[in-house]
Amino acid sequence: MFGIIRKFGASAIETVWKMGTMGLFLAKAAVFMVVPPIKFARLLKQVRFIGLQSVAVIFLTGAFSGMVLGFQGFYSLSRFGSDAFLGPMVGLALIKELGPVISALMVTGRAGSAIAAEIGIMRMSEQIDALELMGLNPYRYLVAPNFLAAMISLPLLTAIFDVVGIFGGYLIGGKLLGVGTGTYFGEMCAYVAMSDIMEGIYKSFSFGVIIAWVCCFKGYYAGVFSGFGSEGVSRATTQAVVLSSVLILVWDYFMTSILY
Amino acid sequence: MRSYNLDYFAMIEIENLHKSFDGHQVFRGVSLEIPKGTVLALIGRSGCGKSVLLKHVAGLIKPEKGRVTVDGEDIGRARGKALTSLRTRLGFLFQGGALFDSMTLFENVAFPLKEKTRLSDRLIQERVFREIENVGLSGSEYKYPSQISGGMLKRAALARSLVSDPEIMLFDEPTTGLDPVTGQSIIELIDACRQRIHFTAIIVTHEIARVAPVVDRIAMLHDGVIWAEGTAFDFYASEDPMVRTFMGDRINEIRKMQRPGDQGGGPARPPAGATAGALADSGNSTGGNQ
Numbered sequence: 001m002f003g004i005i006r007k008f009g010a011s012a013i014e015t016v017w018k019m020g021t022m023g024l025f026l027a028k029a030a031v032f033m034v035v036p037p038i039k040f041a042r043l044l045k046q047v048r049f050i051g052l053q054s055v056a057v058i059f060l061t062g063a064f065s066g067m068v069l070g071f072q073g074f075y076s077l078s079r080f081g082s083d084a085f086l087g088p089m090v091g092l093a094l095i096k097e098l099g100p101v102i103s104a105l106m107v108t109g110r111a112g113s114a115i116a117a118e119i120g121i122m123r124m125s126e127q128i129d130a131l132e133l134m135g136l137n138p139y140r141y142l143v144a145p146n147f148l149a150a151m152i153s154l155p156l157l158t159a160i161f162d163v164v165g166i167f168g169g170y171l172i173g174g175k176l177l178g179v180g181t182g183t184y185f186g187e188m189c190a191y192v193a194m195s196d197i198m199e200g201i202y203k204s205f206s207f208g209v210i211i212a213w214v215c216c217f218k219g220y221y222a223g224v225f226s227g228f229g230s231e232g233v234s235r236a237t238t239q240a241v242v243l244s245s246v247l248i249l250v251w252d253y254f255m256t257s258i259l260y
Numbered sequence: 261m262r263s264y265n266l267d268y269f270a271m272i273e274i275e276n277l278h279k280s281f282d283g284h285q286v287f288r289g290v291s292l293e294i295p296k297g298t299v300l301a302l303i304g305r306s307g308c309g310k311s312v313l314l315k316h317v318a319g320l321i322k323p324e325k326g327r328v329t330v331d332g333e334d335i336g337r338a339r340g341k342a343l344t345s346l347r348t349r350l351g352f353l354f355q356g357g358a359l360f361d362s363m364t365l366f367e368n369v370a371f372p373l374k375e376k377t378r379l380s381d382r383l384i385q386e387r388v389f390r391e392i393e394n395v396g397l398s399g400s401e402y403k404y405p406s407q408i409s410g411g412m413l414k415r416a417a418l419a420r421s422l423v424s425d426p427e428i429m430l431f432d433e434p435t436t437g438l439d440p441v442t443g444q445s446i447i448e449l450i451d452a453c454r455q456r457i458h459f460t461a462i463i464v465t466h467e468i469a470r471v472a473p474v475v476d477r478i479a480m481l482h483d484g485v486i487w488a489e490g491t492a493f494d495f496y497a498s499e500d501p502m503v504r505t506f507m508g509d510r511i512n513e514i515r516k517m518q519r520p521g522d523q524g525g526g527p528a529r530p531p532a533g534a535t536a537g538a539l540a541d542s543g544n545s546t547g548g549n550q
Contacts, residue, residue, distance in 0.1 A: 122360075130358040133318055134372045135344040 018225060025143075025217045032137065032144040042145040050111040050146075051153030055160060057106050062161035065098055066090060066168025073169070074177045086179050087188035090169035095192060095200045099162040101252055104154060104207035108244045112215040115146055116240035119219025120226075120233040128220070143220070147212040154208035155201050162200065199259045206255060207248050214244040271296040271331055271428060271460040272317055278325035279312065286312055288484035289326070299454060299461040301471045303506065304481035310464040311355065313481065314430050317462065318352055319343055330428065348376060351426035351459075355433045357417035359405040365392065366401040369420045376424065391419040395449055411442035415449065422453055429453075429461040435470060443467065447474055468492075468507065480506065 069090045077083045119142055122128050131138045166188070174184040218226070218240035219233075226236040270293040277290040286309040294300050302310050315321045316328050319335040328336050335346055359368045370388045373379055379387075392401055395415040405413060414434060421429065434450065435443035451474040454461065465471050468478065472492040479489040480503060488495065488503050495503055 125356055125361075126354045126358040127360055129315075129320055130352070130354060130360075132320065133347055133350065133352045134376065135347045136375055 021221065022213075022217050025220070026213050028139050029143045029147050029213070029216070032139040033147055037140075038148070039141055039145055042141060043148050046145045046149035047152055049114075050107065050149045051156060054107055054110055054153070054157055057110060058103055058157045058161050059164055061102055061106055062094075062099075062164035063168040065102060065161075066094065066165030066170075067172045069093055069098070069165070070169035070172030070174075070177070074173050074179065083173075083177075083179055084183050085187055085191075086169070086173040087184035087186070088191035090173065091166055091188040091192045092196060094162050094165040094169075096196050097200075097252075097256075099158045099165065100154075100200050100203035100207060101248065103158045103161045103204060104211060104248045105245055107150075107154065107157065108211050108215075108241055108248065111150075112211045112244050113237050113241050115212070116215040116219040116222075116237045117233055119216060120222035120236045123220060123222045124229065124233060138220075143212075143216045146216050147209065150208035150212040151205055152208075154204040154211070158200060158204035199255075202259065203252065203255050206251060210247050210251060211244050214247060215240040218243070269296045270294065270329075272462070273329040274313070274317070274326070275329070276326040277313075277316065277323050277328065279309075279316070279321070279323055285484055287323075287326075290481070290484070290486055291326075292479055292486055292489070294460060294462060296460050297458055298476040299463065299474065301468065301475040301478045302462055302464045302481060303466065303468050303478060304487075305506070306466075308481050309484070310481055311432050314352075314432055314462060314464055318350060318430055319347065348424070349427045351421035351424070351429045353414070353417055353421050353429070353431045353434055355436060357405070357413040359413060359417055359420070361405045364402045364404055365397065365408070365416045365419075368405070368416060369423050372420065372424050387423060388419075391423045392416075394422075394453070395419045396445075411438050411446070414438065414446055418446070418449060418453075422457070425457055427459055429459045431461065431463040431465075433464055433466070435465065435467055443470060447471060450474060468495075 070086065073086050073089045073093075074083055077086055077089065119128075122142070128138045128142070131141060170181070170184050173179045174181050218236045222232050222236040226232045226239065272292075272294040274290055274292040277287045278285075279287045290313065292300075302313065304310050312321060316323060317330065317335070319328075319330075319338065322336045327334055330346055331349070333342065333346060335343070338346055359365070360371065363371065366388055369391055370384050373384045373387060377384075389398075389401070392398060395418055397412060397415050397419065400408060400412065400416075405416070408416070418434075431450065434446050438446065447470055450461075450463070453459075454474065463471055463475060472478070476491070477489065478492060478495055480487045480495075482502055488498060488500060490498075495507060498504065498507075
């Protein structure tokens with residue numbers, strides 16, 4: 001009986017400790033993002049990895065998300081005789097919600113897992129210790145560039161997703177199902193405001209922070225929290241992707257309610 | 261035995277070190293002094309904490325109780341610039357090399373110079389090529405760590421740790437996992453570097469016979485304390501069952517390495533102030549097994 005209570009207490013304490021460590025990690029990363037010198041070469045490399053190399057995936061998922069929205073939107077709206085509003089529906093859904101969230105989830109799966117694995121392997125093979133022993137700061141070299149790169153890349157990728165998705169919706173709704181080009185884009189311009197676009201940008205910016213934070217943290221503390229060796233790295237990577245995805249969706253709700 | 265030579269200076273001092281991990285007590289009062297310019301071999305059973313002790317000296321792990329002093333400064337309590345300046349004078353050879361696997365050997369060896377000094381690219385290139393040549397890796401500068409053998413990896417890691425001419429070198433099992441020929445070449449490299457740079461060093465190793473010719477003293481870590489300390493010949497002559505068990509067949513090998521003028525110093529003596537340890541129980545037939 002007491003054994004169960006003791007175990008519960010111990011796991012509660014450990015959870016709080018992990019959360020605290022994660023919070024401190026974010027604070028340290030924030031400091032080294034702004035205090036010079038910034039490692040630009042590393043930053044550019046990570047922008048290329050997180051941003052540029054994700055464009056193909058974003059393009060594909062954006063196109064098909066827009067096309068599905070075109071179909072579903074048309075059949076739902078035509079029940080109320082409102083199929084003329086397909087353009088604003090697709091535009092608003094993508095710009096405010098689906099664009100930031102699906103882009104972030106794709107980047108988590110692609111780049112986030114790779115970042116967690118890379119930093120985790122560096123931790124296991126003592127490369128991070130080697131950096132420290134050279135008198136260099138691992139946060140400056142490994143963590144801050146990923147944060148900055150994610151914050152730069154996510155809004156840009158979201159924008160690409162939105163544009164491609166809107167065009168995908170146009171191909172299906174405007175061309176295939178007969179809504180018409182003028183109606184599709186004309187109504188969209190009338191109903192989509194700058195504030196809607198900024199909402200999507202703010203969301204994608206904060207999702208970038210979440211992805212970098214969770215994935216860098218899980219990799220950095222791979223030996224401590226996830227166990228040792230290759231199993232530890234794989235566990236850290238899995239946890240990074242799952243936690244990142246869950247946090248993105250949870251934070252999406254809070255951002256929507258704040259920005260509403 | 262402590263020297264009263266006026267030139268004696270303890271570059272590394274470990275005083276009454278205590279440390280535990282997850283309730284398991286690793287150190288129960290480790291005390292050790294390494295004079296400037298000398299090389300100490302640290303031996304002990306697998307898992308007794310040799311690498312952990314080395315990481316304490318590097319300041320990667322903080323002690324629970326006790327002090328680790330490097331060149332007069334407490335490295336366990338040093339922060340910020342003080343810690344960075346201490347670490348700049350230190351070189352660490354990790355057991356797995358810890359080379360950055362996304363960089364070539366050249367970039368790895370050049371990394372400390374590029375990041376910590378304002379030397380020109382040309383000067384950095386000269387020094388890196390010289391260091392790589394010293395460790396016998398000329399021609400492999402542009403290979404990646406995944407493309408080279410274990411022995412070459414260790415040599416490259418050695419080149420990287422020596423490129424900034426450190427005053428203190430810490431070697432974590434430099435020959436473990438290597439074949440005897442490659443292991444011997446690494447030890448010879450370390451000896452050549454020592455003669456060139458005159459660093460103070462700790463070598464953590466299992467292969468006591470291989471390192472005995474290049475070290476000044478040996479310390480044995482056991483049961484959370486320094487069980488024995490002395491020269492190779494003190495260890496050879498020791499009556500302590502734990503020491504004799506650890507030395508095993510190597511006693512004969514060390515006997516062959518008797519240097520001129522060395523008469524063998526009798527039983528290994530602990531440094532002044534060490535905890536009781538096994539030497540007081542020398543001759544106990546149950547030996548040192550816990």
